[in-house]
Amino acid sequence: MVQESEIFECQQCGHCCQGQTTVSLDPADMARMLAVLGIRRETAEEKYWRVTGAVVQMKTPGGHCVFFDRGCTVHSGKPWRCAQWPLHPSILVDEANLSAIRESCPGINRNLSYEEFKIKLAAYLAGQ
Numbered sequence: 001m002v003q004e005s006e007i008f009e010c011q012q013c014g015h016c017c018q019g020q021t022t023v024s025l026d027p028a029d030m031a032r033m034l035a036v037l038g039i040r041r042e043t044a045e046e047k048y049w050r051v052t053g054a055v056v057q058m059k060t061p062g063g064h065c066v067f068f069d070r071g072c073t074v075h076s077g078k079p080w081r082c083a084q085w086p087l088h089p090s091i092l093v094d095e096a097n098l099s100a101i102r103e104s105c106p107g108i109n110r111n112l113s114y115e116e117f118k119i120k121l122a123a124y125l126a127g128q
């Protein structure tokens, strides 16, 4: 069994939580986040969510996700796209995807070759 730490250890740099927009939330993400925060949708829309038509993202005061504070403060309620990062399955099909993700995320293990990384990632994802 491959441990996550063999391929990735978050450095809490916050890079993936910065920017003027965030990932969008699907209905399951919204329900999970509301449950974890213990709030109603109206409150989330007022304090945490940016709703643009059918698209729901997180507000980005100061150029980063509203939930970022030296790490994710809504960890168990984060959207699935956040939870998936940076161990994205697209890495398994193209080395360029690993290179691009490595550029954005300092937590990726840089001591492994692409083939080594791919084998460990496949085993890790299969074990989830």
Ligand code: SF4
Residues within 6 Å of the ligand: 009, 010, 011, 012, 013, 014, 015, 016, 017, 085, 086, 104, 105, 106, 107, 108
């Ligand atoms: S970019 Fe990578 S190392 Fe930095 S906070 Fe995000 S997941 Fe962690």
Ligand code: SF4
Residues within 6 Å of the ligand: 016, 017, 022, 023, 058, 065, 066, 067, 068, 069, 071, 072, 073, 074, 075, 078, 079, 082
């Ligand atoms: S929900 Fe958490 S992991 Fe996702 S962008 Fe916001 S702070 Fe980062």
